[in-house]
Amino acid sequence: MTDIVTHDTTRLALTAAGFVAYGLTCLVPWLRARRKRAGQAGAGTEGWIVAHASQTGNGAELAEQTAATLRLAGIGVRVCELSDLTQQVLQGTERILFVVSTYGEGDAPDAGAGFAGRLMTRRLALPHLHYAVLALGDRAYTQFCGFGRALDAWLREQGAQPLFDRIEVDRSSAQAIGQWRQQLSHLAGTSDAPDWSAPAFAPWRLAARRQLNAGSAGAPVYHVELVPVEGALPPWQSGDLVQVAAPGDPERPREYSIASVPADGRVHLLVRLHRHGDGSTGVASGWLCEQAKIGATVALRLRQHRRFRLEENAARPLVLVGNGSGIAGLRGHLRARIQAGQGRNWLLFGERNALHDLHYGQELHAWHEAGMLERLDLAFSRDQPERVYVQDVLRRQAPALAEWVRQGAAIYVCGSLDGMAGGVDAALRDIFGADQVEALAAQGRYRRDVY
Ligand SMILES: Cc1cc2nc3c(=O)[nH]c(=O)nc-3n(C[C@H](O)[C@H](O)[C@H](O)COP(=O)(O)O)c2cc1C
Known part of the structure; x- marks a missing residue:
């Protein structure tokens, strides 16, 4: 030693x-x-992520409210679109809350399509991930909450662990949303969650109504004007929506695109009268188009539709593509552009017959002549032996369209999901290639309000 x-x-x-x-x-x-x-x-302590995939904004709004509840409990939260989540983020985050709606036939909304295509087709190891899914949908569709269910199943397959069972919301059901809120308060250890109630319906007055397509082979289409019963006109932006609660079915409000801008002093809607097989009319459209008298009170609230607003595209050339009642949302944008002095607008619109179905035709032609609507291309499917649709015109105009896009144009599509939106999307993919179409969507230069 x-x-x-x-x-x-x-x-x-x-x-x-x-x-x-x-x-x-x-x-x-x-x-x-x-x-x-x-x-x-x-x-883990960087915080939680609330990821949403929402088409018309219900999910985005609930995601913001979810984040606000968590922040109140001192939890750091980041809110993002589902398609912004990368593999690295999924593998480096311990808690993600997903708020996702369903479109088409059980498909992801546009804001989730990138995620579904890029990640849900693969196998990833996510055993560290704790998650919950709030799935928005409508039981009237066969694939109720189809995308929320598919996302939940995929996450489980990758080893991710649910914080609690998926909550499914049928048409904004307050009960299901309450359940989600309760689970959040439980997770966050707080009972003082902020108020989540949507803005209340306010009374508006039916100020004017006129049919736009008298003599049409299709169902009648009405231009409807509304003003608040009391107080000033609330603010909105072109692209936004209203919800109307009809007296016959106040629990299931119907959504319509706003066809005017605040400078018009009124909310303009374009409403197609639905008729069932037995001849009866749709509860909401029948009431708005026929039963309600001029001066009647309409329960209405405005809804922001962020994904379809002009926002940073206000300074770009605009290509507007639509059919039928889809002209409503496009007209809102055109009115905003003309008010702003921006004339680089190209409208491609499709309907059945030129004689009866060019809604707001006089106004469109006047803008065209005044140089505020640089290009106006129309497709009337039934005015010639072969059927011609707006997507066919788009293909025919491919070189001009490519030039507009090269100059920075944004593309807005409004109208029916069946036929039109899919046809337009396929035409764009053929003209530009899938990668460029997806890049345009990611830059917010390809936006859709389709139903
Ligand atoms: C064209 C269209 C297709 C839809 N398809 C489905 C569907 O297949 N399954 C479903 O549960 N809900 C479906 N819905 C209902 C939406 O998911 C529901 O309205 C949801 O609340 C929308 O939320 P968001 O605003 O966040 O997108 C569809 C709605 C529209 C307009």
Whole structure:
């Protein structure tokens, strides 16, 4: 034992160096492990993500309210669109709450299509991920909450662990949303969740109504004007929607695109009268188009439709594509553009017959002649032996369209999902290639309000 007690300075130095080297050999892996642990903890304490995929904004609004509830409990939260989530984010985050709606036949809304195509077709290891799904849908569709269910199933297959069972919301059911809120409060350990109630319906007055397509082979289409019963006109932007609660079915409000801008002083809607097989009219459209008298009170509320607003596209050339009652949302944008003195607008519109179905035709032609609607291309499907649709015109105009897009144009599509929206999307993919179409969508330069 005494052997190591020495006064030989060289031996002492060597021994000390040995201890230091040994210490370092032990310390370095320990430091590395500590840094790694700290890194992992960092990913976890960075906070939660609330990811939404929403077409007309219900889901986006609920995602914001979800985040507000968590923040109130002191939890750091980031809100993003589902398609902004990458593999790295999924693998580096411990808690994600998904708020997703369903479109088409059980499909993802546009804001989730990228995620579905890019990630849900693959296998990823996500055992560290704890998640919950709020699925929005409508039981009237066969694939009720189809996309929310598919997302939940995929996450489970990747080993992710649900914080609680998926909650399915039928047509904005307050009960199901209440259940989600309760689960959040439980997770966040708070009982003072902020009020989630949507803005109340306000009384508006039916100020004017006229049929736009008298003599049409199709169902009657009405132009409807509304003003608030009391107070000033609330603000909105072109692209936004209204919800109308008809007296016959106040629990299931109907959504319509706003066809005017605040400078018009009124909310304009374009409503197609629905007729069922037995001859009866649709509850909401029958009431708005026929039963309600001029001066009647209409329960209405405005809804922001962020995905279809002009926003940063206000300065770009605009290609507007639509059919039928889809002209409503496009007219809102045209009125906003003309008010702003921006004339680089191209409208491609399709209906059945030129004689009866060019809604707002006089106005459109006047804008065209005044140079505020640079191009106006019309497709009347039944005016010639072969059927011609707006997507056919789009294909025929491919070189001009490519030039507009090269000049920075954004493309807005409004109207029916069946036939038109799919046909237009296929035409765009043929003209530009799928990658460019997806890039345009990712830049917010390809936006759709389709139903
Ligand atoms: C054209 C269209 C197709 C739809 N398809 C479905 C569907 O297949 N399954 C479903 O549950 N809901 C479907 N819905 C209902 C929406 O998911 C529901 O209205 C939801 O609340 C919309 O939320 P969002 O505003 O966040 O997109 C569809 C709605 C529209 C307009």
